[in-house]
Amino acid sequence: MKRLRLGQKVWLAIGAAVVVTLAFSFGLLNYFYRTVYMKEVERTLIAEGTSLARDYRGGAIAREYRRQIEWYDEKSTATILLIDNPRELSACFPFPVHYDALVSGRDRETLLAGKPVVKTGYEKRFGRRVMAVAVPLLDDKRLMGAIYLYMPLADVQAATKQAAAAFWPLAAVFAAALLVVGRRMVRQLVEPLQAMERAAERMAEGRYEAGIPVRSDDEIGRLAKAFNQMADAIAKEDEQKREFLANVSHELRTPLSYMKGYSEALLAGFAKTKEEEKAYLRLIHRETERMERLVGDLLDLARLEGQSVPLERAPVAFAQVIEDVIAMYEPIAAQKRIKLSCDLDYDVIVNGDADRLEQVVRNLLDNAIRYTPEGGAVTVRLSRLSEAEGELVIEDTGKGIPKDQLPLLGQRFFRVDRARTRKEGGTGLGLAIVKQIVALHGGAIQFDSDLGRGTTVSVRLPLVREGEETYVQDKGTDGVSSI
């Protein structure tokens, strides 16, 4: 069996609801007519009969009284008979006279008790279904006659038919209106879903533009909006992935080209002297190191992004870490005649991974020294911003970065000056790694620069508070004796 689509299901549900509602309404209408209206007709007949019977004065039925009843019969909508034939009143009831009397033996008992009799159903005498009421004419204990009033049920039910005649056209209009509105609702509900289905299929084929129209602000509208955002994000991610792959291949190809070229030259015997040969080999060696660094950084970044190696957190005296790195870079700075100064707050304790924090400082300092020309200055400052936050600022007097490129800093393989950086030996991944480590520590990084006047990098990190420090000490597994 063919499976129904969502639209068809909703459509069917609306149709079924319409049919059930109409059927129920019609049933209710009929019920009210049967109970309320029929009861009302019955009440009217009894009231008329009782009123006519009140004029009976006892004794034999007078001619005048009979004429009165006949006159009323002509005026009334009901048919009214005056029965005084004992046979019609089942006077011979104990004897089997086989006569289908208008008043049965049992009815006679009721009439003798002074109560009216109500009958609804087929009456053989009239050959149709009737609602009949018999009211007794009693002279003491004698049943002298009965006023018999009846209405064909067809007349009574004509009112129901009239109501039905008005009901069905109205019901049809109602149903049509409901179906039109329902159709629109179904379309509004289903169209975005169908668009999403098509978009998802396109995405599976590698086309990431979604463009689902957002027509409403309900769940469906919000879902469409979220779907569009998701598609954009995937497209962007895909773009970055492509760019990353292109960058990686490019970065690997450059040293490989060097290595291939120089090694071929060596093999072809282009090096005329031993010195020249050595120079070639040094170049090959330098490019090998660069590749090693590149691969190391890529691996590092991949680990950080995938969080495959979790941070080994412990309270870290950040100033100490910075000092160690500065000590490491002092010879290089001296070589470039760069003035390397620092201003460190030794009370800043960060709950972090000491090695990774050192990597942050090293990469930032490396960049600062690398891009600061000879005779420049690099300043490192560590300060406490508040009880909960500390800030590391590394300021250089380098050539600076154009403002429009500041947001791109930290992207993988982004370089402000590609040619020069490669020459300087950078992999283009340092800042990406820094950004990732800072993010993992719950901190933030900010770049500020004026072209030609230098760059300032600020790293804000959450600090260990008094109470937490103790807690970390208690829970710590490795040595924290330095704190």
Added chain:
Amino acid sequence: MKRASVWMLLGCFFLLSGCAHPSFPPVADSLSVVISLDVKGETVTFLNAKHGGKVARWNINEPFQGGALSADGRTLLLYGRDLDGVYRYDLATGKPLAQWKTGSGIVSAAPSPDGRTWFFGDSEHHAVRVVSRDGEEIARLSVGRSPMTLLVNRAGTRLYVIDFQDERARVIDVDRRRVIRSFAVPKFALGGVVREKQGELWVGGHGSGSRVETNIHVYSLQDGRLLRTIAAPVMPVDFVETDRGVFVLCHGSNTVYRVLPSGKRLDSVSVGANPFAMEAAGGRLYIASYDSDEMIVVDEATLRPLARWKTGDGPLQLLIREGRT
């Protein structure tokens, strides 16, 4: 062993007493009573014939339709189309006597004047059954489908059977046990009186269809000819002949007419509500008023109502039992 036998005997006793019909308050032989057979209430009411005081009421609780007294006035018989036999009771003791297993369908009963036989009209076998006073069936004579009126002449030699449905009356020679003559009567004929001196059989009835009977039909006893009709509206169903004339009860008009032997209607009285039965005794007429559950006592000479006595529900038939000293 002995104890077990005692228990078994006791058990049998309870079983038998449970099956037996209950006995009713006795009606002394010396009392003259009017017996009302109240078919709606399924009771039998015994009223003192003089003052109407209630002597006894028997709750029969069976759908009987009529009854008869034995010629000696000691035994009451009850019958009905749906009863499986004829119920018999001894009035003096109130005890039920052995039931006569006639089977269902009995619609009328009459004793022979000498008290030796009973005649039963059987609508099941379409017969008149002649039964001895011991309950043994002596003869079964084929008649119409509904022999509801049985009239016996004074000598007990002729039985007149007026059929309710077949529009025929039959004359039975009791001694020879055969139908000797039949003649046409109106449909739903009921009630009648045999007037031997005049050689007439008066027949009443309900009338058929929507036409109600308004006449008494008088037939010749000799040949069954319709001699004349006497106007007696509406539905003459019971007759009593006394020295003062023939009294005719019409249930459709709640009227008793006194008709002279010549057939001339003398006077009438309006009585009761839908009365079906009338009996005469001691210069009085007793009339059972079915719808008002009472008995009207009328002076036979003046036709003036004397008293109204309460009966059970729906008195359909009256019987008079003269007391014996």
